[in-house]
Amino acid sequence: MVEKRTPVAVKEAIERVMKRVKQLPPETVSLHEAYGRILAEPVLATHAVPPFDRSPYDGFAVRSKDTEGASGESRISFQVVDHIGAGAVSSRTIGAFEAVRIMTGAPIPAGADAVVMLEQTVQNGNTFTIRKPFEPLENVSLKGEDAKKGETIVEAGTFIQPGVIAVLATFGYAEVRVARRPVVGLLATGTELVDVSEPLAPGKIRNSNGPMIAAQLARMGIACRLLGSLPDDEDACFELVQKAVEECDAVMTTGGVSVGDFDFLPAVYARLGAEVLFNKVQMRPGSVTTVAHLNNTFLFGLSGNPSACFVGFELFARPALFSMMGSGKPYLPYEKALLAVDLTKPNPFNRFIRAVYTSTPSGARVAPAGFNKSNSVTSIARGNAFIVLPGGTRGFQKGDEVDVLLIGAEEGVPAWVLN
Numbered sequence: 001m002v003e004k005r006t007p008v009a010v011k012e013a014i015e016r017v018m019k020r021v022k023q024l025p026p027e028t029v030s031l032h033e034a035y036g037r038i039l040a041e042p043v044l045a046t047h048a049v050p051p052f053d054r055s056p057y058d059g060f061a062v063r064s065k066d067t068e069g070a071s072g073e074s075r076i077s078f079q080v081v082d083h084i085g086a087g088a089v090s091s092r093t094i095g096a097f098e099a100v101r102i103m104t105g106a107p108i109p110a111g112a113d114a115v116v117m118l119e120q121t122v123q124n125g126n127t128f129t130i131r132k133p134f135e136p137l138e139n140v141s142l143k144g145e146d147a148k149k150g151e152t153i154v155e156a157g158t159f160i161q162p163g164v165i166a167v168l169a170t171f172g173y174a175e176v177r178v179a180r181r182p183v184v185g186l187l188a189t190g191t192e193l194v195d196v197s198e199p200l201a202p203g204k205i206r207n208s209n210g211p212m213i214a215a216q217l218a219r220m221g222i223a224c225r226l227l228g229s230l231p232d233d234e235d236a237c238f239e240l241v242q243k244a245v246e247e248c249d250a251v252m253t254t255g256g257v258s259v260g261d262f263d264f265l266p267a268v269y270a271r272l273g274a275e276v277l278f279n280k281v282q283m284r285p286g287s288v289t290t291v292a293h294l295n296n297t298f299l300f301g302l303s304g305n306p307s308a309c310f311v312g313f314e315l316f317a318r319p320a321l322f323s324m325m326g327s328g329k330p331y332l333p334y335e336k337a338l339l340a341v342d343l344t345k346p347n348p349f350n351r352f353i354r355a356v357y358t359s360t361p362s363g364a365r366v367a368p369a370g371f372n373k374s375n376s377v378t379s380i381a382r383g384n385a386f387i388v389l390p391g392g393t394r395g396f397q398k399g400d401e402v403d404v405l406l407i408g409a410e411e412g413v414p415a416w417v418l419n
């Protein structure tokens with residue numbers, strides 16, 4: 001008798017996974033190692049930015065009141081009393097019709113409250129003239145206009161992108177508290193598998209899922225422990241997975257999760273005493289994706305079929321791992337786009353079609369990325385998104401608006417909705 005499995009809704013399956021997530025404790029890394037990590041603490045402004053009133057231009061610092069009435073017919077002349085570049089501070093206090101020659105980024109000298117750009121002057125030796133009046137604070141970059149001291153600049157749980165690195169550096173965070181990265185073990189199962197450097201033989205294929213998952217993890221900033229590849233042998237799989245569960249926060253396997261004679265992962269989960277969160281999901285591809293949980297370790301049983309494996313990772317493993325790292329935005333970014341082709345097939349389950357999403361001046365378009373069966377490897381290579389067609393629908397036409405999940409972006413909103 002073939003085991004009967006109860007397919008759960010995609011949303012329900014994701015919720016079952018996310019409910020088990022425990023955030024990993026934070027650790028400290030140096031700023032130059034912080035790119036790609038997730039902030040465990042908010043970035044607070046330790047001082048105002050800019051830290052002092054400064055010149056946004058190369059020019060002359062003046063008193064605005066001295067410029068009143070200036071015009072082309074009645075130019076006003078100033079005497080240059082000092083000269084500073086960024087990094088220097090003038091010791092002068094500007095008096096009537098005096099000016100300090102000042103470069104971009106230098107602090108506004110005492111007494112001055114406006115900056116005349118070099119281009120707005122006619123220079124003559126140590127003097128220059130202007131032909132227009134300046135308002136108080138005209139061309140002055142004010143202390144604190146970018147950030148006030150004590151302000152929260154970036155929330156905890158944010159992916160550290162280059163801009164976050166810039167604010168960390170600005171505020172003197174030589175070290176940063178970030179979430180620990182999960183330790184992830186990766187095992188490919190299948191008697192048919194040979195390694196990338198090995199020749200093919202009858203009945204054999206190269207293990208593409210292993211390197212693919214390693215790259216999906218790398219894209220999240222997670223290095224994995226390569227547990228290698230095993231033939232479809234229950235005892236060998238059991239022993240390796242049992243050991244990996246003790247050492248890892250998540251163990252990812254590919255293959256052997258369906259109902260076939262050599263699909264041993266279900267038996268492995270049973271022998272481990274792991275809690276199986278689900279073993280069938282209302283989606284295509286990836287319906288056989290199985291997630292189990294044992295002693296705070298996730299067991300992601302991804303399908304052997306490459307597209308199913310890829311989708312299972314992006315939908316279930318990715319948000320769980322990001323959430324373990326404290327990410328506030330663990331899901332794939334959601335968009336809407338117009339279909340560029342007809343998709344007439346019925347969709348008994350939610351369908352996640354590997355797709356090419358393009359943003360055009362007249363709106364976003366999306367089209368399947370090629371051969372779209374669950375065993376396709378080429379459509380994963382050509383795609384940058386999933387078209388999501390809800391279960392129980394059929395007959396989508398060119399021009400219809402459809403849901404799209406973007407793949408490969410750093411952060412997604414938590415609000416994308418599936419039935």
Ligand SMILES: Nc1nc2c(c(=O)[nH]1)N[C@H]1C(S)=C(S)[C@@H](COP(=O)(O)OP(=O)(O)OC[C@H]3O[C@@H](n4cnc5c(N)ncnc54)[C@H](O)[C@@H]3O)O[C@H]1N2
Pocket residue numbers: 188189190192193205206207208209210254255256257258259260263285286287288302303304305306308374375
């Ligand atoms: N009677 C049924 N048969 C199948 C069902 C079902 O419900 N009833 N489900 C089908 C679906 S849907 C999928 S998806 C696959 C899932 O298979 P498994 O996850 O058990 O994976 P395997 O049987 O080990 O392999 C499937 C397929 O993928 C190839 N494969 C495996 N590992 C890799 C790898 N590392 N790199 C590249 N390709 C890999 C393998 O050679 C097989 O062709 O089951 C259906 N069957």
Ligand code: MOO
Pocket residue numbers: 283284285286287288289303305307308374
């Ligand atoms: O799990 Mo399979 O990929 O539904 O086709």
Ligand SMILES: [Mg+2]
Pocket residue numbers: 255256257258259260262263304
């Ligand atoms: Mg199988």
